[in-house]
Amino acid sequence: MARWVGLLALWLTLVAVWTQDSPRVQAGDSLRITVEGDESLSRVYVVDSSGAFRMPLIGLVQAAGRTTDELAREIAQRLREGNFYRDPKVTVEIAQRAQATITVQGAVRRGGDYPLQAGWRLSDALNAAQPTDTADLSAVRLERAGGERLTINHLKFVQEGDESANPVLQAGDRIFVPLRAGGRSVLVLGAVRSPGAFDHNDARTLIQALGKAGGTLPEADTTRIQIRRANQAEPIAVNLNTITGDLELQPGDQITVPFRSVRQFIVVRGGVNRAGLINYAENMTLTQAIEAAGGPKPNAILERVVILRPTERGRQQRLTVNLLEVAQGTRPDERLLPGDTVEVPEPAQRRASAEEPLRILWLILSIIFLVARR
Template sequence: MASFKQNNWARACVGAVVASMALAASLPLHAQNTAPNAPIPASSTPEYRLGAGDVVRITVYQNPDLTLETRVSESGVVSYPLIGQVRLGGQSISAAERAIADGLRNGNFVKQPQVTIAVLQVRGNQANVLGQVNRPGRYPLEVADMKLTDLLAMAGGTAATGADIVVITGTRNGRPYRAEVDLPTIFASQSRGEDIVIQNGDAIWVDRQPMVYIYGEVQRPGPMRLERGMTLMQSLATGGGLNQRGTEKGIRVHRKGADGKVQIITPAMDDVMRDGDVVYVRESLF
């Protein structure tokens, strides 16, 4: 009988150990390594800050009569029942919620107000996307750390005629700001720092792609995209190569100089082409 009780007691102990191990395995790694009652680390992601023109809905838990849909004025304030003018412009959502809660509490209107603010329309933080993109226009910055690639994606990406270089203009710390970003380098290894954070009022300009023009005795004369480091031979190959009447000895390139004047040069086949170059292939005399 004693042996039977001891076996049951041993089984119970083993079952408790297995259950505790299973519970620990089911918890996230940070929960397994965190002491009880330890505070949860706050997120490092910056919050969206309200701007003039934003439309918000303000609600107070168990106080439906205090629900308000309003627009943040140009001066950054809203008029809220009982407490009057409250400055919300430039504040994060959580800070704006605390400002209204403090006003209700300090005025003895609500003892323990639980305020929630939802942004219905983003109008205060916007940026312009212009040039060679699929959907140019003015776009809201719905998150605080929206990157250049995020905004270009909202605009449908660069068009087929768009260049790889993107220009960002705006203001930083009260001073004019301008930056040129080479889009392909953003996705190169360890180059994510080039993906600039867009701020309110920025303008993104995507210029047309660089072009080279080929005419004369080639298979497919006309304009074509100038790829990076493209040589004369590669540009001719893009045009289908010389036809039966063309000759390499008769190739001339018309290139505009820094002074705006056009120069006529005789390039080698491995010379790198430039934006706006005009390649002329002459007819063979024999």
């Protein structure tokens, strides 16, 4: 009997060790994910309030409540099933446990996320974010993580000390400070580098306003920009890729640049110097993608570069391109589409001849010339 008790105790100890070695993920955690050989996928991902995060190529990953080992297996399986990698080696570890935060946006000088301090109220968050002179503190909007939405006249607290206009904040709160009606500012929000309010004299057009906000982020969806104007019920929709000229703004305009729902990528593998994921740019060509991946290696078989393109039926269209002919100008460069995979063959048995380094150097110079000419 004592023997069985001892075995049971040993088993329970092992279970405890296994559980410790593979901790469970919760909303707000930062995960360090490593895909062996691919620096573009290997980075830190933050689990959102719904318990999920988005990863390039495979999309939404449900993480909360699962162990890091379970996540590593799922990510590897989805990369394999999507034909992105034959045998991916994936590791997942918790880089940082969840920290309660709030977000302040709108007519403030220092918008963004802030760690939620114990006992913080609305006034504390606004003091940290520094409202502009054109901010309308009589109509501050507060959205709770659970979906509750409040409009607060914070001036009642500032001018009269009314504590009901200075609520205690909760984890996940989102605070929006609007512009004051009749002000001379424009507001730029969303997928820009420095969102905030800017004087209309410095931001008279859409392009100028985006420039004052530091420009758009790589993941911005510039085809669905919206401009809200005080005297118009419906927002003005702008496709920055198709408009001719610039768009005049009015004081009080609010510009929102949305994030792309799914970021667009190209995968380049095989005989290149930086194999992995690269951001897709509109009208990107094969030579541009290979240059973005660090250029070809000396032993790359450039006469048989393959483009794999997913079809609507879940299959792949295969196109073989002689990159030497492209470099020589005897065939056109191939335009790529989001989701394409470029394979540059690199057989281990191929030996570089005496002329191989010169051939590669000539090809690289040709690619640089082609890209610079566009």
